[in-house]
Structure formats: structure tokens, C-alpha cells
Amino acid sequence: MSPAKTTILVIDDEVQIRRLLRITLEAASYTVIEADSGRLGLDEAAGRQPDAVVLDVGLPDMSGLDVLRQLREWSKVPVLVLTVLASEDEKVAALDTGADDYLTKPFGAAELAARLRAILRRAPEENEPSVVAFGEIEIDLAARLVRRAGAEVRLTAKEYAMLRLLVIHRGKVVTHRQMLRELWGPKAEENTHYLRVHMTHIRQKLEAEPHRPRHLRTESGIGYRLVED
Amino acid sequence: MADQRPDPDALLASVKREERRAQRGKLKVFFGMCPGVGKTFSMLRAAQQEMREGVDLVVGVVETHGRAETEALLDGLPVVPRKELVYKTIRLLEMDLEAILVRKPKLVLVDEFAHTNAEGCRHPKRYQDVVELLDAGIDVYTTLNVQHIESRADAVRQITGAVVHETVPDSVFELVDQIELVDLTPEALRERLSEGKVYMDGRAQAASENFFKDTHLTALRELALRFVAERVDKRLRELRSTGTLNTVWRSGERLLVAVGPSPSSTQLVRWTRRMAASQGASWIAVSVETATPLVPEEQRRLEQNLSLARELGAEVVVTHDTDVSEALVRVAHQNNATQIVVGKSLRPRWLDALRGGNFVDRLLRIAGSIDIYVVPQERAAERPPTWIQWRPATLSPAREYAEVFVVIAAIAAASWFIVPHSGYLSVGLFFLLAVTMLSLRVGPGPVFVAGVVSALTWDLLFIPPLFTLYIAKFEDWLMFGSYFVVAVISGQLTARVRAQERNERMREDRATALFHLTQALSASKTLDEAVFAALRQADAHFGAQTALLMSDGNGSELQPHFAGSFTLNPKERAVAEWAMRNRKKAGRFTDTLPSSEGFHVPLVRDDTAIGVLILKVPPGDRLTLSQRDLAESFAAQLAQMLEREQLRAAGEREKLLAESEKLHRTLLDGVSHELKTPLAVLSAAVENLATANAATQASLAHEIRTASRRLNRLVNNLLDQTRLESGALRPKLDWCDGHDLVNAAVDGITEALSGHPFETAIPKDLPLFRADTALMEQVIANLLLNAALHTPPGTPIFLAAGVETAKSRIYFTVADRGPGLPPAMRERLFQKFQRGDAARAGGLGLGLSIIRGFVTAQGGDVVAGENPGGGVVMTVYLPYVAHGDVPVE
Missing domain, CATH: 1.10.10.10 (Winged helix-like DNA-binding domain superfamily/Winged helix DNA-binding domain)
Incomplete structure (x- = not known):
């Protein structure tokens, strides 16, 4: 799967993070869709069928874990969760709820690209x-x-x-x-x-x-x- | 309290003041009643302890007087040699002040605070040397006897007759931070004296025999105990004056009023109160218990008078003495009273003469500089007929009189058979013997009666002509007269000596009881412990059961303290509540509800009762006036302690506020600096980034990465500290692999470690242990970071781990070869916002505080130590238990 056709949905309420992710991901030739809330994120995921989702666990309208849970009811799309440090419980909970991997803020661009590659590589069984x-x-x-x-x-x-x-x-x-x-x-x-x-x-x-x-x-x-x- | 939030400026000022005070050296006085109680010994023992704890101390001057025990304690203590001075051909050795100031130790021992320096020294008095040492920031231990305190020197001279030449002004005591009372019972001291363990200098030698008399020692001991107790009280008052309550007396005047059982004493008390109020002075009411027992009616009136005085704001002192005027002057000296108020006697002059002179005349003679007011008593006042005072004979227990008559009758009967062989003159000697013996057993009244009755019996039955009171021969008249005088006087004298002895013993008991109480209170660490100790003391001393009710200060119900030895029934509780409400004694032995079982004494401080002490003696027993007075002293001490505890708590709160204020400032200063530095780097680097060439861009990117990591670290530390302080930290213990842990920790900080050769020594077979992986990872990373940041680049850092199976613990050690840490710094480092002196690389000083927080949360410990050969070793210990079996496949 070439990156050019690959669409990434970024669900994060922080405009700066979204902008940064867009720059980074577009530089790596991905197509980026943005959502600034959990509700909108779920709509976008359903409507645009992204190839992967980057999800911030701390969202204003609903918890990232709830977004993940609802998403997993109908989709197997790979999800990369963004968390803050010192919240191992949160990470484990996200992974157990069905996230494919996590990334701790602050993170480097290279790390993000590597993680995305890994979750995208998951081929049909x-x-x-x-x-x-x-x-x-x-x-x-x-x-x-x-x-x-x-x-x-x-x-x-x-x-x-x-x-x-x-x-x-x-x-x-x-x-x-x-x-x-x-x-x-x-x-x-x-x-x-x-x-x-x-x-x-x-x-x-x-x-x-x-x-x-x-x-x-x-x-x-x-x-x-x-x-x- | 809630609306009295301290003004921040005032708080800051007080913090600054505290800091200045903290810069001055601390003065600790080892205080005793007289030479030989072991002050120097105690001081040296304390010094040895400090030495062991690594305190830099020197001996400025210590007089061991050649005593082996004391000299042994000097062993190992560095001594600054004394300076030699020549004074009129005499060579004298004095403390070398200059040398000590140059040496600048943390602590210096200076024996004999009151010593007078030889001519040619910088200061004429040693205490002035001490003040200079303190000003230089050096702590001082010194020794002092009560007789050397200027305000007490007089009292000591009066007690012992020894003139004290070397005195220390009371004002110097303002500098004293701590007094340690070195106490010894008079018996123990005399034992030491007889073993030759006490040294006296030449001047005191002459007075020494007098000095060490038992009675003197008791009085000196009381004086010393009182002085120390007053110091405590003074501290308290100072404390109070910085608070909102301000009850400091306006003038230095202090009035003393003599209170007796007579109703006119009531007027005297009121008069004194008016006088005191007009002078703005404090006042004391003194009752002197003499050998003559009081009738219940008098006892009751005396108590009423004393209660009135207490109510009107006087401090009440009950003392024992056969001589009232002497007792008054003694108490006046002890309490620094400047005026004594007494009532004008209404007694006929001839009666005064018979009792050894007019009381007021005597008082005037011995009062010295104290002003005496003689206040006329109103004749209209109800006055007990004088015969009451002459009635003691009929008041003493009838048993004593019965004994007197039985003995005299027996002697008379025996003599009846002896007379034919010995003659009637020797019978007089038998009677004299009997009277003298009786005076050892019975009171002065019965002895007097024995003298009179035996004289008459002798005359009636043995001196011819028999069976008449008439005496025929002149020499028989002489014999009879002499007999009469000798019998009465010797009997009275013996009785008086006994009474004095008894008083002495009572005073000693009292002083001892109070001392035990004070000690028990001061030795206790917690309030409950202190109350427990105090009540047990009371149990033992009064032979009573005790209970304590305390109010929690919110006006709600009184709560019994668990240390009480009996539970109050509802009726007694009601009595206690009355005593509390009215701030007056109640129950048995009082005017209020005297039919109750217990004697209820309110604990009063500053017009508010904070509790009630209840003593319950068996129904048959009584508490004497002096015992009740002692009970009140107990209550006062308890109240004082409770109040001190409250003040301490309030002070603590205040300190906490000040501390948090200080903390906030430090935090703000620190955080803003720490945040701004990387932010400045970031914004400058980013601005240059666009215009820079490729090579510069790379190095700018590097700077940006470093700065952002630093910011990240700072924020994480602040978050962790907040997590620790909010108590939100709940370690999740899980099995940990030491290698994984170290790998993860090192991975996060490879860049910071890059400037140092880094070695690890972790045993391949290091077992699994339980820990919170994330916390431990941070602990190890922080330890390594600290080592990397606080040591010069290029110096190696070691990380080791291992198990101490015997102690069931696992350890991780980070060692460096940096500049190391002074021992005093080691413990402090673990407090937040503390940074080592060598800290070059900024930081908030939170790292180690977080490490300790994280480690203790996991049940472990972290210690800082010295790396042999230079540098610091930080060791983290965690509890170790072997893991359970892994199922075999």
C-alpha cells in the first residue's frame, strides 16, 4: 500500500498538534483528515473510511477510550493512541480496548512515522x-x-x-x-x-x-x- | 482563627527575622542548683554525642577539677589551648577567644558562664566572650548555677549566707535558646560530696559547709526548678505577645500580699488588687502555713481569701515556714516582688512580745529594699476573738493530750515508790526526761500542757509539804522554778524543730513532685503521652484516682482523656462542668457541692478554662491545704502545657503558611527561570532557522532538541512532585526485571550521559522483584541524570545492583567521582528545592525529592553516602521477595 493513497484520520482537539501532525504526515506523503472532537472523529471514520486513525485520549467531548470502543464496534481500522507520560494505566486500557499502539507526548516525527508504518503493515490475515x-x-x-x-x-x-x-x-x-x-x-x-x-x-x-x-x-x-x- | 490570615509582608518580615536569628549561634545552658550536680559532665556527654554526629566542635574551656569521670569525657574532643596571662606575677590561663573565632567551629564548649576573666582579656566577663561567639554564628554550650544569676543571688545569699561575687545579669538570659536542668536530689549530692566528687574553689570553701546543708540544698533546688519553670513560662509569654493576645504588664512592679484566715484579709486582698491595678503591676497572694494547725473554720476562710485573690487576678503561692515574715520575704525574692502588703496587727502589744516581737517590725527589718505597706484593718470588720488563736491546746487530737496525762500519771506512780530511795529532787529529772521525750511525739500544745502539769504534779505530790501547792524551802522554790522554765522551753524548742523539719520535708516533697511533673511533661513527645505521665504522677503523689476532662475549644461537650484512672459518674460530671463554666474549684473540700466525691480543679489559661482535673481520694482520707495547692499547681502546669501545645500547633500552622509562602516564591522564581531559559533558546533558534545555512540549521536543530527535552523534564518533575504531594501516587507493584528497568532508564537519557564514561554492573542472575516499573525507571533515570549533571564532564558514573537476601532487599547504586557532598547536606538534599552547592546545570532541585517520594511509596528507602575515593553514592533499597513458581510445562 503506497502512502500516497493512504489516508490518516487525526482526532485531536489541539489545533497545534493537528497542524503539526498534518505537516509531518503530509511530508511523509500521507493524506490527512482532521477531526477536533470525538463525535466528529467517529463521523469521519465512518464516512471517509481512513486507513489508520491517530487518536488523542484526552478529548473534550468524550473520552478517547469511548471513541475507541465505539469505533471497534464496527471497524478494524488500525488506531494509534496519543497519551501523556506517567499514565501506564491509560496506555494499557487503550491497548486492551483495541488500540494497535500508543505514542507518548512529546514525540518525534521519526517515531510517529515508524509506529504508523508498523500498524499499517498489518496485512489481511x-x-x-x-x-x-x-x-x-x-x-x-x-x-x-x-x-x-x-x-x-x-x-x-x-x-x-x-x-x-x-x-x-x-x-x-x-x-x-x-x-x-x-x-x-x-x-x-x-x-x-x-x-x-x-x-x-x-x-x-x-x-x-x-x-x-x-x-x-x-x-x-x-x-x-x-x-x- | 480563620479570619486572621497573616499579612504576607508581616510574614515575610518574620521569616527574615527568623533567618537573622538563625544566623546567630545557639546558646545552650546546663543549669544546676549548686556546684557538684554534674553540669560539666552533662555538657561533655552532650558534646560527645554531637561529636559522634559529626558536628565540628571544640572545647574552649572546661574545668574538670581533676575528676576522672569528667576527664574521661574530654577524650577525643579537640581543645583550643588556653591563653596564658600574667597578672601581678600570677600566671593565669584564660579561654583563647581570638583563637576560637579564627578556628570558627560549629560549636564551642565554654564552662562556667559566670566566670570573671583575668585583666588583659578582651572582656572582663566570660559571658561577654560567649556573646561575641554567638554573634559570630558559633553555637555555645555553657554551665551555670542558680546562685550566679543576678536576680537570684540575693535569695541564695539569704538561704546559704554565702556571698556570690560572680553574677550574670538576667538580661543575658534573653540570648539563651535552651536550658537543660541538671538536677540531683540533696541526698545524692551529699553522697557525691562525701565521696570527694565535688570541688569547691577557695572562696566558696569557707561557705561550703553551710552551703551544702540539707535544708539549703532543698531551697536551692526549689529556686533552680522555679527559675527554669519561669523561663518556660516567659518563653510562652513572648510567644503570646507575638500573637493577638497582649497581656504584658506595663510596669516592672510586682505586689505581694500576705493572706491569712482572718476576714480582714479579704479587705487586704481587695486593697492590693486596687493598688496593683493603679500601678499596672502584677501581684501575688501568699499564704504561709505555720506549724500551728488551723481550725476547720479558719481553713475555710483562708481558702475563701485565696480564691478571691485568684479570682481578682493574683498568682497564689502557699508556702511553709515557722516564721511568717521570713517566708514572705523569701517568696518576694523568689518572685521578684517589689512591694509587700500586710495588715496592721490588732493584737495587743504584750502578745506580740510574747511571740518574739512585732511581725511588722520584723518584716521591716529583714525586707531590705522591698517596700512594705501596712494597711490598717477596719475594726468594724467581723474579727475572730483572739482566744481562738490561743486555743490550739484544745484543738489538737485528744489522743495526744491523753498520752500526756497517761505518761505523767505513770511517772508519778513510779516515782512514788522510788522517792524513799532517791529523794524528791530526782523526781524532777524523771519528769523532765518524760516531757522531753513527749515533745518528740506530740505537738507544741500538749508539750506545753505536759510541762505545766508535770511541774504541778511534782509540787503537789513530792515537794514538801506534800499535797499542797505551797513550797516551803527556798531552794525548792528555785528548783521548781527552773524546772518549770526548762521543761516548757525545751519541750517547745523540740516541737519547733520537729515542725520545721516537717515543713522542710513537705517543701522537699512538693519540689520533688513538681519536678517530677515538669520532667514528665517535658520528656513526653506527644500531648497524650504528657497527660498520661502527669496523671500517673498525680495518682502517685496524692494517693488518689485522677481524671481529666478536656474541651476541644469549640465549646462542645467535655471529653474525658483516656489516661484518667476512673470514670466520672453523671453527678461528678455535672460538678466538673460547673467548675469548667465558672473557672472555680468545686466538689469535695470546696464551698461548691462539697458532698461530691471528687476535688475538681479547672485548668485555666487566660480567663478560659480548657479542661478540668479531678482528684478522687478515698472517703476517709483528706487532702491538706498544701496538697490541694499542689493539685492546683499541677493543674496550672497541665494547663500551661495544653496551652503550649495549642500555641505550638498555631505556630506550626503559621510556620507552615510562611513556609508555603517561601516555597511559592522559590517555586515561582525557579520555575520562571527554568522555563524561560529553554524558551529563550527555542525562540532564538527558531527565528534563526529560516535564514541559516544547512550546517547552522543542523546545530540549531540540536539546540532546539536539547531545550525542548529540558522543558519536558522540568514539566515532568513538576507533575511528579504534584502527584506525590497530592497523594495521588498509587504505586502499581508488579514483577520487575532489573535489566529491563536499567535499559529503559538509560535509553531515555543517553544524550545526558554521553559526556561521562558509564559502566553498569548488574548480576546476570539478578532475580525479579516487585516494584512499580514506571516509577523505578524514573528513579534510576533521575539518579543517573543527577550524577551526570552535577559532576564535571569526563568523570565516570557507575550503576550497580544486587540482592541482600539476609535483609530481604534489593539495591540499586549510582556512584560518581564528582566533588561529593558535605555530610550535613546529604539529608537536606532530599527535600524539595534543595540543590547541592556544586549544582551547575540549573534545575529546580526536585529530582531527589521525587526519587525519595517514589521510592518510599514503594516501601523502599534511598540514602546518600560518600564514595570512598571521592564522589557521591546514592543507593536505593527496595523490599525483595522471591516470586512464586512458574508452572512447569
Whole structure:
């Protein structure tokens, strides 16, 4: 999908932020639609069918989370949420409500572009490639095989399941709760130490410097993210 | 209170005044009743403590008098050598003031505040040296005895007969910030004396035997205790005068009125009150309890008179002495009274002569500079017939008289059988022996009777001619006469000595009880603790059960304090409420509701009752007048303390206001500076951006990025501090991976760290621990930022972590090789808006305050320490528990 045809809906009440986002995004050859309230944003999303939405959680007329919830009732459009610092709860809530990723204000243009690329890349599920490669790691999702520099790496079932989840959502953050629910069921949602322990093992098997991981990144207080480059 | 918001300018002025005061050194006095109580010892012990805490102190002058215990305490304390002066061929060693001022320590020990310097010193008196030290901002510890205080020197001379040459003017006491009373009971002191632990200088040596008499010590102790108590009171008054209440007396005059049980005393009290009002003076009503007990009627009238005086605004003092005039003068000296008011005696002159001279004449003789007013009493006034005063014989317990008659009868009977062998003259000696022995057991009245009765018995039964009062022989007349005089006088003298002893003991008990109370009150940290201590003291001293009702100041119902040892029934409660409302004593032993069980004393300060103290003694027991007076003193002390507590709370509020004012100013100054600097950079850079060439554009962009990061950091810090202060911070504890934590923290500040070699040492197997990840990330980032900003570029920064399993804690340490921190600064740094002296890079001084806030919110702690080899080590501790099992696959 070339950026030229890609439309981004920006829902933010701050005119300066909207202007800045427009300049930044148009410079990256996206088409930008603006909405200054949640209500208008939902209308625009329904009417213009954007390819992605950039949504500020702090809106005057309704909360960004409500916008997200209503949007998710009928649309799977990728959503990037803008939050302020020191609100991990808000970020987690947004991600759990169906946001694809978040960005903390203040943010740099490069960061915004990278995040947008990541959420836009989400292809229709039937086109999911069966082999994903990054660095010296190669993961064959169809064959359930993991190779590092050509040699097969043996992962336990849970380790593989965790890695798979991150690979499917590569470039985006996967919350702790999401991982725990999928791997251990809803009752294990608080046992984050499961994740920490398994992640340590996965990193030891895949990362060159397990304690300064390049690909398997931690999002403090939120979850993990697989970074490909 | 709500409408009395202090005017900001006044507040600011008072903050400034406080600051000036803060710049002056602090003076602490170790205060005692006489030499040998251990003042120097206490001072040195306190100094050792300060030394351990790292205070820079020196010994200016300390007289150990060669005592090993004291000398041992000097060990390890740096001493400024004394200066040698030659005065008329005598070599003298004096404190080297100049050397101390040059050395400029934080604290200097200067023994013997009242010392007179040798000629050739800068000041004639040592206290003047001390004032100079204080002005130079140096704290001073010193020692002083009560006899060296100018206003008390006279009283001491009267008590001990020793003339005090070295005195300190009372005005110097305005400089004293803290008095520590070094107290010792007379017994303990005499023990020390006998063990040779007390040194006296040559001048005092002569007087020393007199000085250390038990009775003198008791009086000196009382004097010292009173002085300290007055100081406390004075402080309070000063405090009050800065508030809205202004009840300072206009003149330095103070009147003292002698109050007795006679109805004419009522007029005397009123007269004095008028006089005091016209002079704008304060006044004291004094009642002297003598050895002669009062009849209930007199007792009641005396109490009425004293109550009246209290109501009319007098301070009431009850004292014990066999000599009324001496007691009055003593109390006058102790209370700095300038005028004494007494009633003109209506007693016939011959009666005065019999009782050792006219009371007024005696008073005039011993009063010295105190003015005496003799106020005529109105004859019309109802006056008790004089015989009442001569009736003590019939008033003492009948048992004593019975005993007298039984003993005399027994001696007479025994003598009847002995007379044939020994002759009738020796019988007189038996009787004399009996009378003397009796005087050790019974009061002066019965002893007098014993003297008279035994004389008559001897005459009647043994001196020929028998069974008549007639004495035939001249030598028998002589014998009989001498016997009579000797028996009566020796009996009376012994009784008098005993009475004096008893009074002495009572005074001592009183002083001790008051001292214990004062100590208990001052040692208590909280109000409740103090009340508890005070009530237990009262329980013990009065052999009573006690209760305390307190008002919360809003006029609502009285609340019983939990420390009371009994619960009031509704009837007693009503009595207490009456006492509170009327600000008068009530209940048993009073005129109001005397049938109640308890003795209710209101706690009165400034015309308002703030509570009621209730004493309940078993129905059979009584509280004597002096006990009741002591109970009132207890109540007064309690009231004073409660008020002090209230004032303290008010002061705290005021301080808080001032503080917040100061804080706001700092914040405003700081924030505006901190905001404007990056904003200036931003606007200048942006303006130049359009016209600049490519290379300049790149560097301008860099400046813009740096400035905006700085702004971002500032805003985050302010937000965090607000979050901490509003109590909105609720840490979300979750399992944390130390490596992840450090990575995240370092990622956010790579640019700031770039100027320093940075090393981490985190064990590969560092276990998971529970923490709020976001908060901890910020804590570590802030610690690293601090290290980076406050050390010269190029100096290394280390970050380490580990587990102390034994202490169940995990730690993160950030160390630098910067200029380090003075120890005193370390704790202060954690307060907000505090910045190290070496802080170059601006900032609001919020970083460490936030770190501490975040860490303590997670149940941890953060400490600043010294890096061996230079620099600072900041260590964050967090509680550590191992995580639960991970299910096996």
C-alpha cells in the first residue's frame, strides 16, 4: 500500500498538534483528515473510511477510550493512541480496548512515522507470511521452527507461543494481560513473573546480548514489542 | 482563627527575622542548683554525642577539677589551648577567644558562664566572650548555677549566707535558646560530696559547709526548678505577645500580699488588687502555713481569701515556714516582688512580745529594699476573738493530750515508790526526761500542757509539804522554778524543730513532685503521652484516682482523656462542668457541692478554662491545704502545657503558611527561570532557522532538541512532585526485571550521559522483584541524570545492583567521582528545592525529592553516602521477595 493513497484520520482537539501532525504526515506523503472532537472523529471514520486513525485520549467531548470502543464496534481500522507520560494505566486500557499502539507526548516525527508504518503493515490475515526474519533470527510460523544464524533453536511450547504472539504483532506492543490470557488463560492475568521468566529464557536463546535485547524489547509496565530492525 | 490570615509582608518580615536569628549561634545552658550536680559532665556527654554526629566542635574551656569521670569525657574532643596571662606575677590561663573565632567551629564548649576573666582579656566577663561567639554564628554550650544569676543571688545569699561575687545579669538570659536542668536530689549530692566528687574553689570553701546543708540544698533546688519553670513560662509569654493576645504588664512592679484566715484579709486582698491595678503591676497572694494547725473554720476562710485573690487576678503561692515574715520575704525574692502588703496587727502589744516581737517590725527589718505597706484593718470588720488563736491546746487530737496525762500519771506512780530511795529532787529529772521525750511525739500544745502539769504534779505530790501547792524551802522554790522554765522551753524548742523539719520535708516533697511533673511533661513527645505521665504522677503523689476532662475549644461537650484512672459518674460530671463554666474549684473540700466525691480543679489559661482535673481520694482520707495547692499547681502546669501545645500547633500552622509562602516564591522564581531559559533558546533558534545555512540549521536543530527535552523534564518533575504531594501516587507493584528497568532508564537519557564514561554492573542472575516499573525507571533515570549533571564532564558514573537476601532487599547504586557532598547536606538534599552547592546545570532541585517520594511509596528507602575515593553514592533499597513458581510445562 503506497502512502500516497493512504489516508490518516487525526482526532485531536489541539489545533497545534493537528497542524503539526498534518505537516509531518503530509511530508511523509500521507493524506490527512482532521477531526477536533470525538463525535466528529467517529463521523469521519465512518464516512471517509481512513486507513489508520491517530487518536488523542484526552478529548473534550468524550473520552478517547469511548471513541475507541465505539469505533471497534464496527471497524478494524488500525488506531494509534496519543497519551501523556506517567499514565501506564491509560496506555494499557487503550491497548486492551483495541488500540494497535500508543505514542507518548512529546514525540518525534521519526517515531510517529515508524509506529504508523508498523500498524499499517498489518496485512489481511490470509496473506500472513509464514516465515518472518529479523537480524539473524528466522521464524517459520507454519513449521513452528525457529532458527538463529541458520541453526535451529529449541524453544519450549510456552516460549514459542510467546514468541509467536510477538511475531504476529511485530512492531506493535503486546500487553502483559493479552499474553497471559492467551498463554495461561484469564486466571493468570496477574502473574506477570511468568512472562518475565520466559522472556529471559527466550532472550538468552535468541539475543546476542540477552541483557540489552535488540529485538525483544520491554515496554515498561505495559508489555513487550518485537522490533525487526 | 480563620479570619486572621497573616499579612504576607508581616510574614515575610518574620521569616527574615527568623533567618537573622538563625544566623546567630545557639546558646545552650546546663543549669544546676549548686556546684557538684554534674553540669560539666552533662555538657561533655552532650558534646560527645554531637561529636559522634559529626558536628565540628571544640572545647574552649572546661574545668574538670581533676575528676576522672569528667576527664574521661574530654577524650577525643579537640581543645583550643588556653591563653596564658600574667597578672601581678600570677600566671593565669584564660579561654583563647581570638583563637576560637579564627578556628570558627560549629560549636564551642565554654564552662562556667559566670566566670570573671583575668585583666588583659578582651572582656572582663566570660559571658561577654560567649556573646561575641554567638554573634559570630558559633553555637555555645555553657554551665551555670542558680546562685550566679543576678536576680537570684540575693535569695541564695539569704538561704546559704554565702556571698556570690560572680553574677550574670538576667538580661543575658534573653540570648539563651535552651536550658537543660541538671538536677540531683540533696541526698545524692551529699553522697557525691562525701565521696570527694565535688570541688569547691577557695572562696566558696569557707561557705561550703553551710552551703551544702540539707535544708539549703532543698531551697536551692526549689529556686533552680522555679527559675527554669519561669523561663518556660516567659518563653510562652513572648510567644503570646507575638500573637493577638497582649497581656504584658506595663510596669516592672510586682505586689505581694500576705493572706491569712482572718476576714480582714479579704479587705487586704481587695486593697492590693486596687493598688496593683493603679500601678499596672502584677501581684501575688501568699499564704504561709505555720506549724500551728488551723481550725476547720479558719481553713475555710483562708481558702475563701485565696480564691478571691485568684479570682481578682493574683498568682497564689502557699508556702511553709515557722516564721511568717521570713517566708514572705523569701517568696518576694523568689518572685521578684517589689512591694509587700500586710495588715496592721490588732493584737495587743504584750502578745506580740510574747511571740518574739512585732511581725511588722520584723518584716521591716529583714525586707531590705522591698517596700512594705501596712494597711490598717477596719475594726468594724467581723474579727475572730483572739482566744481562738490561743486555743490550739484544745484543738489538737485528744489522743495526744491523753498520752500526756497517761505518761505523767505513770511517772508519778513510779516515782512514788522510788522517792524513799532517791529523794524528791530526782523526781524532777524523771519528769523532765518524760516531757522531753513527749515533745518528740506530740505537738507544741500538749508539750506545753505536759510541762505545766508535770511541774504541778511534782509540787503537789513530792515537794514538801506534800499535797499542797505551797513550797516551803527556798531552794525548792528555785528548783521548781527552773524546772518549770526548762521543761516548757525545751519541750517547745523540740516541737519547733520537729515542725520545721516537717515543713522542710513537705517543701522537699512538693519540689520533688513538681519536678517530677515538669520532667514528665517535658520528656513526653506527644500531648497524650504528657497527660498520661502527669496523671500517673498525680495518682502517685496524692494517693488518689485522677481524671481529666478536656474541651476541644469549640465549646462542645467535655471529653474525658483516656489516661484518667476512673470514670466520672453523671453527678461528678455535672460538678466538673460547673467548675469548667465558672473557672472555680468545686466538689469535695470546696464551698461548691462539697458532698461530691471528687476535688475538681479547672485548668485555666487566660480567663478560659480548657479542661478540668479531678482528684478522687478515698472517703476517709483528706487532702491538706498544701496538697490541694499542689493539685492546683499541677493543674496550672497541665494547663500551661495544653496551652503550649495549642500555641505550638498555631505556630506550626503559621510556620507552615510562611513556609508555603517561601516555597511559592522559590517555586515561582525557579520555575520562571527554568522555563524561560529553554524558551529563550527555542525562540532564538527558531527565528534563526529560516535564514541559516544547512550546517547552522543542523546545530540549531540540536539546540532546539536539547531545550525542548529540558522543558519536558522540568514539566515532568513538576507533575511528579504534584502527584506525590497530592497523594495521588498509587504505586502499581508488579514483577520487575532489573535489566529491563536499567535499559529503559538509560535509553531515555543517553544524550545526558554521553559526556561521562558509564559502566553498569548488574548480576546476570539478578532475580525479579516487585516494584512499580514506571516509577523505578524514573528513579534510576533521575539518579543517573543527577550524577551526570552535577559532576564535571569526563568523570565516570557507575550503576550497580544486587540482592541482600539476609535483609530481604534489593539495591540499586549510582556512584560518581564528582566533588561529593558535605555530610550535613546529604539529608537536606532530599527535600524539595534543595540543590547541592556544586549544582551547575540549573534545575529546580526536585529530582531527589521525587526519587525519595517514589521510592518510599514503594516501601523502599534511598540514602546518600560518600564514595570512598571521592564522589557521591546514592543507593536505593527496595523490599525483595522471591516470586512464586512458574508452572512447569
